[in-house]
Amino acid sequence: MGLGGWMEVGRMDELGQMDSPVHRVHAQAKTVTTGLFIISVMSFSRYEVSALTPFFLYPLMLMSLGRIPPGYLFRKVLVAAPFAVAVGLFNPFFDQQPAVAIGTLAVSGGWLSFASILLRFALTVSAALALVACTGMHRLCAGLERMGLPRILAVQLLFLYRYLFVVGAEGSRMVRGVELRAALPRALRFRVYGSLVGNLLLRSMARADRIYRAMQARGFDGAIRVLRPARLRWADLAFVCGWAAFFAAARFWNLAVLFGGLLMKGAS
């Protein structure tokens, strides 16, 4: 991730602060829909490949209506891909029974399940990223809290998010201070690391004390209060129901095969 990782978080949230039809859908609705999406995708059998393809419609729609740069999300998916590839890569070795024939080529079950893993990975990751990119951290936490997330956890997420930049910037400065004086190894020597991280920790704790004093100065008594939350509209309900219907259809009928059949029938 590198020490600039915390800046990435800001970029995602910036996207989340924009305005678009998708941004205006309530966070709760989008979260539920994405949850249904993930469950539907993951509930396929391990050898399913073609039936997964129609599901790409959901993240692609979110991205295009939400005006999210596709290249940006695509790059993030790529960066996160190696782990899924590494684990799925074993499948073709352990599972060599032929399962499907394309013309005269026999494809083993192992390759099918590998492809399925990759597709599922791409789908779930892009949906999750699209969710965040068109909602933003603040609205997302508020929506999650309405769905039952304990308040202290929602507050924790927001505080973490808020001070990520501050602590991240401090950390960056400290590491740069070391780099300017050291013979520049890629990673720090342990002694130096201990001091640096220890110092950063102390500073963070001192900051937490000051924040608490600021909260107390404005009357904080332990109870966390919120302003009026956004209300759910009919459009939000329609969003969830519409997509849920699509997911159900795509799950129980192989839309890709149907579509392909239609095409071939038209061609012949």
Added chain:
Amino acid sequence: MHMADALISPAVGGALWAVTGGVSATCARKLKTSMRGDLIPMMGVLGAFIFTAQMINFSIPGTGSSGHLGGGLMLAVLLGPYAAFLVIASVLAVQAFFFADGGLLALGCNIFNLGFFPAFVAYPVCYRWLARDAQGGVRLWGASVLAAVVGLQLGAFSVVLETWASGVSGLPFGTFLLLMQPIHLAIGVVEGMATAAAVSFVARARPESLAPMRVSPNASASLRSVLTGVLLATCALGGAFSWLASTRPDGLEWAIAKVSGKEEVAGNEGNLHRRLAALQEKTAILPDYGFKAGAGRAAPEEATDSVHDAPASEAWPAVDAGTSVAGLVGGAVTLVLACLVGFAVNARQRAV
């Protein structure tokens, strides 16, 4: 150790989400009653600290590779187990949401693997017991390393269990286990050292912050009953969840295999390899692999019959029970492990 969605079946993912949700709710409730107001900003800032610290690497002499702090144990030392669990959950959630580091379905598993064991097992059992109030020296470092190793070993083991129970990856149980455990042994040592370094730093400067909210004896007892409640709830939820996902043929097959194949495993004598191969069969699920007819020792590649009995399996009377067993076993195995350890912790605490 971050698991991707691709490896988890909805049943296992859902079960672990239920467990994580239960533990989180418990932590939230516990913190509410004994809450120090200053804990809120401290949790937030320390979460940001852990996030940042994970991006700073130190070189491991002699190996040419580098390591970094995971943070679970350290958070438990500074905040106590309940707050630490919530902070770890928040860090992993941000990583999942913003960096696609671990999927959303697998987030419940990840939080459990990386949060529960350091906070509720490694910290109370190993660290507190060994280190007591040590502010530095061999005691602190030894306790840190041991606690970190234990926490990570348990976490790695649950990753293996969850992957195996999901049956998505073809990677056999034994191989995966042999891959994960030694690697995480090394990672554990590194983590322990990094934790000890930071903790001793803090101990020199502000020793009073190393006395986190101690759980009172009454709370320990209620913790046990809460864990039992969570176990029961998870079983109920895992069962219900799997039933809903009963359209998945592979989960069903696996369940059938589990139920029908159990006697065979018991009957197997012989070396580890054959037992592992037999174990592997149970995870190579589809009926095409001609397994369920009691073939026993054959590895999947050698299976010859491709006549598959899907209609027969669909006619399996107890469809609900079958998939429910899948979800139950997946969720329950990890929870039982956790509970056993938890009870052991309590017993130890009372004996000490």
Added chain:
Amino acid sequence: MSHHVVEVRNLCFAYPDGTEALKGVSFRIAHGLAVALVGANGAGKSTLLQHLNGALMPTRGEVAVGGTVLTRETAAAVRRAVGMVFQDPDDQLFMPTVFEDVAFGPLNAGLPPDEVERRAAAALERVGMGHLRNRPPYKLSAGEKRSVAIATVLAMSPDVLVMDEPSSNLDPRGRRRLIGLLRSFEHTRIIATHDLELVVEVCSHVFVLDGGAIVAEGPTLTVLNDEALMLAHGLECPHILRHLHPHGPA
């Protein structure tokens, strides 16, 4: 607006490790005055300020705001009357958006949502930051953060404003805006600062702190013109008293 007099009587404070930070500080500030607290680093300015809103409790002596003596029980009431602006605005802006930060105080006071929104909007307008209400704090400039931090305190309608180094890290324009704002307030203003030019422009009275005690006090021009006094306590005479500043007061 009631007339809240800030009174400190023989205030002594020692840290847990024994260091004596304040040694018998006494003063009385009438309502509506703008007063500066100056002194070298380590003189005890921040420690003194933290007593004014109950963040620290005196070891000996007492603090009284509007006649109410500060104790652990009265601390909450005192905090409603005394608004504190911290040195580092990042410590003070901890909510996801500017508006929520400004609304934090009124919300904690238990006011109804409409009133909370009205006050927050008014406070933001007062400092000229109304257009930033939905911005997350990490995206603000130093000057904007400072103004918003002041707004978070104004929203609680305090009687006394206490500020710790308000002009630090501000660029000239931001600083000029801050000075204009401070001059326009009618609250009692107690400002700890190294920015002696600001003191001349904003404050009518000055307290000089050294070694935990007040070594001089009086009207701004009198005290700050006393070169020997200034130099003796780690300070200097501000330029503005020697030369005419084109943007300053005549």
